[in-house]
Amino acid sequence: MCGIVGYAGNKSVVDILLDGLEQLEYRGYDSSGIAVKCKDGIKVYKAEGKLGNLRNVLSNCLDEFKTSTCGIGHIRWATHGAPTVLNAHPHTCTCGNLVIVHNGIIENYKELREKLTASGCTFRSQTDTEAVAHLVARKYFEVKDLTEAVRLASKELEGAYALCVMHNDYNNTIVATKRNAPLLIGYGENEFFAASDVPAIIKHTNKAVYLNDNEIATLNPAGIKFIDGEGNVITPRVETLPWEPVALSKMGYKHFMLKEIHEQSDVIRNILIGKLHAPDENIVLNEVKLDKNTLKNLNRIQIVACGTSLHAAMVGKYLIENFCDIAVDVEASSEYIYRKTVTDTHTLVIGVSQSGETADTLTAVKQSKARGSHILIITNRPDSAMAREADSLVPVNAGIEVSVAATKSYTAQLMAFYLLALYMAEIKESMSKTDLQALKAEMMQLPQKVDQILAQTDEIKKCAHAFANTKNFIYVARGINYPTALEGALKLKEISYINATGYPAGELKHGPIAMLDETMPVLSILMLGTVYEKILSNSEEAKARNAQMIALTNSDDKKLDDLFDYIIRVPAVQELFSPIIAMVPLQLLAYYIAEFLGKDVDQPRNLAKSVTVE
Numbered sequence: 231m232c233g234i235v236g237y238a239g240n241k242s243v244v245d246i247l248l249d250g251l252e253q254l255e256y257r258g259y260d261s262s263g264i265a266v267k268c269k270d271g272i273k274v275y276k277a278e279g280k281l282g283n284l285r286n287v288l289s290n291c292l293d294e295f296k297t298s299t300c301g302i303g304h305i306r307w308a309t310h311g312a313p314t315v316l317n318a319h320p321h322t323c324t325c326g327n328l329v330i331v332h333n334g335i336i337e338n339y340k341e342l343r344e345k346l347t348a349s350g351c352t353f354r355s356q357t358d359t360e361a362v363a364h365l366v367a368r369k370y371f372e373v374k375d376l377t378e379a380v381r382l383a384s385k386e387l388e389g390a391y392a393l394c395v396m397h398n399d400y401n402n403t404i405v406a407t408k409r410n411a412p413l414l415i416g417y418g419e420n421e422f423f424a425a426s427d428v429p430a431i432i433k434h435t436n437k438a439v440y441l442n443d444n445e446i447a448t449l450n451p452a453g454i455k456f457i458d459g460e461g462n463v464i465t466p467r468v469e470t471l472p473w474e475p476v477a478l479s480k481m482g483y484k485h486f487m488l489k490e491i492h493e494q495s496d497v498i499r500n501i502l503i504g505k506l507h508a509p510d511e512n513i514v515l516n517e518v519k520l521d522k523n524t525l526k527n528l529n530r531i532q533i534v535a536c537g538t539s540l541h542a543a544m545v546g547k548y549l550i551e552n553f554c555d556i557a558v559d560v561e562a563s564s565e566y567i568y569r570k571t572v573t574d575t576h577t578l579v580i581g582v583s584q585s586g587e588t589a590d591t592l593t594a595v596k597q598s599k600a601r602g603s604h605i606l607i608i609t610n611r612p613d614s615a616m617a618r619e620a621d622s623l624v625p626v627n628a629g630i631e632v633s634v635a636a637t638k639s640y641t642a643q644l645m646a647f648y649l650l651a652l653y654m655a656e657i658k659e660s661m662s663k664t665d666l667q668a669l670k671a672e673m674m675q676l677p678q679k680v681d682q683i684l685a686q687t688d689e690i691k692k693c694a695h696a697f698a699n700t701k702n703f704i705y706v707a708r709g710i711n712y713p714t715a716l717e718g719a720l721k722l723k724e725i726s727y728i729n730a731t732g733y734p735a736g737e738l739k740h741g742p743i744a745m746l747d748e749t750m751p752v753l754s755i756l757m758l759g760t761v762y763e764k765i766l767s768n769s770e771e772a773k774a775r776n777a778q779m780i781a782l783t784n785s786d787d788k789k790l791d792d793l794f795d796y797i798i799r800v801p802a803v804q805e806l807f808s809p810i811i812a813m814v815p816l817q818l819l820a821y822y823i824a825e826f827l828g829k830d831v832d833q834p835r836n837l838a839k840s841v842t843v844e
């Protein structure tokens with residue numbers, strides 16, 4: 231993971247780097263660092279932990295860097311080596327003349343390290359990146375040209391990387407390259423930027439080049455040069471970024487997560503705009519290129535995703551099988567990519583990703599594309615690497631999600647699946663017009679129902695405070711809400727560090743029930759519909775083992791009052807849409823528990839928003 235940023239221009243560099251890194255903090259916050267070219271050579275500043283610590287380090291320094299106009303910066307999510315100052319980037323070669331920042335993983339770093347140590351290099355950190363610093367320095371010693379040194383070194387690297395390199399022999403120059411990790415080059419007036427993602431540079435420019443694998447850019451205020459991996463000069467396409475600089479604000483909420491939970495009714499409204507006008511009109515998905523013939527020729531659909539997106543995909547399977555009569559498999563991308571998968575031109579492969587850059591999902595999508603499958607991407611980032619692989623696209627329009635724990639993007643992904651499944655059912659004519667209309671009418675009611683939940687959070691808060699000190703938590707559900715149980719548990723784990731697990735309620739008696747006693751809370755997701763009575767019976771079984779019982783329900787059944795210690799009530803909804811209605815209170819429950827415990831809700835330990843390493 232990690233985020234990198236570089237600037238070569240005519241303005242004071244430090245604030246540009248720090249602002250850029252702040253925008254990339256979603257990619258990691260284990261440590262940060264910058265290297266700037268000063269009058270007497272390159273200076274490196276680093277700090278452990280969040281960016282604020284680096285700001286403190288810099289405020290204690292003399293103003294030696296204030297006039298510097300060229301530098302590189304890094305925000306780290308630790309992969310190799312603990313999150314210490316020593317392992318923080320930028321890393322330097324033995325003599326300190328060359329500095330480097332890196333996002334990705336160098337898979338052959340051990341071999342390189344051995345070889346370079348044997349040839350006299352002194353390693354100071356445990357990182358894979360330091361091997362690249364020494365390797366490029368060696369090549370530079372041989373060829374005396376920084377761009378060529380980076381090109382030659384790249385040939386010996388295995389794995390994924392986006393790199394920015396500076397050398398003391400060069401004034402105001404950065405060399406940048408990438409393979410299987412994102413890097414874009416921004417164009418200003420007599421100034422150039424390099425960054426892992428748009429938010430780091432959008433304040434300064436909306437003109438940029440997305441670097442392709444193995445391409446190398448040499449940035450200098452006097453001009454920019456691009457070469458391909460073979461050293462040929464190339465002229466890449468400069469794109470206009472479809473972004474406005476946005477001031478990220480909590481809008482009075484204590485955390486971004488709470489704000490993002492509260493944005494969800496608007497997120498649903500936004501995704502429906504232009505796609506569903508009225509129940510008796512067809513769904514409009516302009517960027518989906520699946521006609522009747524293609525759908526007829528499909529023999530299966532595979533959905534690949536990770537984390538929260540994987541849970542959305544599981545709901546998607548339920549919907550597509552239900553509405554369209556096509557078999558759907560869902561798999562964690564990290565499993566999908568290292569086995570023989572039976573995918574061909576008759577398979578539709580759907581990649582789901584908030585960020586559009588999760589490395590495992592991106593690889594899964596590329597593999598399936600190479601086998602000739604139609605690729606459909608559901609993402610919050612239509613400008614992402616994954617979206618660029620798409621034959622069909624469903625943008626989810628959730629807006630920027632700052633909190634590491636995904637909330638509104640999950641709801642938006644679910645909405646994308648409702649729209650897609652109904653759209654395919656319309657084309658395939660696999661459902662009656664009356665049923666389709668009824669579902670579309672119900673879907674249009676969702677924003678008001680979510681608003682109702684958000685207006686009544688007291689019961690949820692009470693429940694959260696009652697269970698905040700528990701060590702374990704079990705979530706159970708069946709059918710279309712089994713993924714809701716998994717997602718509810720994931721939210722709680724991520725931000726409170728409580729050991730929470732989601733189970734299909736019917737599986738409790740096949741093992742997990744052994745864990746139940748009076749210290750174990752069991753939250754049953756009891757939505758009216760096909761499996762309501764079944765989950766009720768499973769809840770009775772848990773109650774009989776003295777578990778502390780919580781219900782999340784849209785039933786007003788009086789029986790529940792005796793069975794459950796706490797009841798969280800939500801509005802009535804057609805069963806197929808209940809995952810949206812059920813998830814919002816579970817997000818709030820996780821939030822209020824973590825907030826009560828004083829956890830770092832928006833930036834939980836060990837996590838990063840965007841996981842760009844396999």
Ligand code: M6R
Pocket residue numbers: 536537538539582583584585586587588591634635636637724837838839840841
């Ligand atoms: O950007 P993606 O949707 O591909 O990310 C996938 C997961 O890393 C992500 O959903 C993660 O599980 C979140 N922290 C969940 O809150």
